[in-house]
Amino acid sequence: MELLVERTENGVAIVTLNRPEALNSLNNALKVALRDTLQELRDDATVRAIVLAAAGRAFCGGQDLREHVESLEAGTGASLSTVTEHYNPIATLLGGMPKPVVAAVRGMAAGAGASLALLADFRVGGPKTAFLMAFANVGLAGDTGISWTLPRIVGHAKAVELLLLAEPVDAQTAFGLGMLTRLAETDDDVLPTALELADRLAAGPTIAYGQIKRELATGGSGSLADALAVEAEAQATCGHTTDHQHATAAFVQKQKPVFKGA
Template sequence: MTEPLLIERSEGVLTLVLNRPESMNSLDVALKEALRDTLTEIEADRSVRAVVLTGAGRAFCVGQDLREHVAVLEARTVDPLSTVLAHYNPIAQRLANLPKPVIAAVRGTAAGAGASLAMLADFRIGGPGTSFLMAFANVGLAGDTGISWSLPRIVGHAKAVELLMLAEPVAAPEAHALGLLTRLTGSDDEVLPTAQELAARLAAGPTVAYGAIKRELSVGTAGTLSDALAAEAQAQAITGATTDHRNATTSFVNKEKPAFQGR
């Protein structure tokens, strides 16, 4: 049986590959559970200092496996939307709160919950063939997997309303202009190498500081100035006590390039 989620490691970078290419990496229960549980393990694994999320084949991820969803609807033995609490919410929480950088390598289509997963990454790399589709309304559903939280932070409230309600595809050039893509490569073949190159750079950086930056931005985006200042004070207390800070400060004084250890 083919593993629904492939895991590749290279010098502090862990690449997660959604591995259902025959269905454009649609999310069935097996894949959702594998992703949820693997993200939990990554959080506590200090050897992982950056994460790349990508899809096998011609698509990043087209969201919920609708064939499986229809089968559950017709069986009427389980609430088909119980997957939101069991899978999508925990995945979103763990992906957004991962205390290390996350890069989405988005080749091809990212639709529905697949687009939501990409929006939760810190960086999104795409190519000419990349497109996003906030497809939820097309099947009579509201958004999930954190899209109501992440999308307005990237494109603003008004554009998020448009993208979610009209549910029209967003091609790569517009996605880049809107900030849905952090970087747009010249070819689709460059997407994953570019993402892994960025991940390697980040994996060699101050991992604890990156995690603290993510936490304080989460507070600062929605909170008051007082909330932001409190979060910054806490973050500085944590990062100021790290070996990386002490060594980098010494290196700066000595006009040397710092070597970060991620602790």
């Protein structure tokens, strides 16, 4: 199977890209499976955090170019329609996921693979983690939300450099730029570190996390008025949750709150 899904009793869903022999490059079967799985996890209230991981020595090599070349030679147009059919929905689901997403980025994340990682809320890497905005190397523009995420993380000027020059970014540099939010001591520690973080997030106020993500998405590009309007809506939503009511009572009683994600 191109995609593996494991659910833990703590409310974490581990989604693993499983084409290690092809550096987890994205063929149509994997893209469809990832798109449909993310939609299912979004709508599942028992899932309170998601870990996006990969099998083998690379996180994701981006688009499967062998399949892409075959499609180009066939002249069906499927090679380019994949952006609207697969990559855009995947980016929308990941970027708008109303629960925390942690990417365990072990090894290379190239092209759309880098895009997937950067759509996560947290990115954990190791010494051999690297990013490559490889699109221009094959005469393509960016996709899978890279033009939205990358400037927000590294700034406009650095995003231009990374996308146009398409040079690898090593783990230390990526950590300094904010492309990685955690840097594990070894590559074997990447997934355990990501799972530990996901467990912590899954025990938190899930609805509030989703509303905070919504606020940041608006505040990062909208006007102050836009941000204030979303903040008012978000607080109204959170204010009616059981988590807020119980956490407030626990604070008054000097107790540690227990969040149920509702």
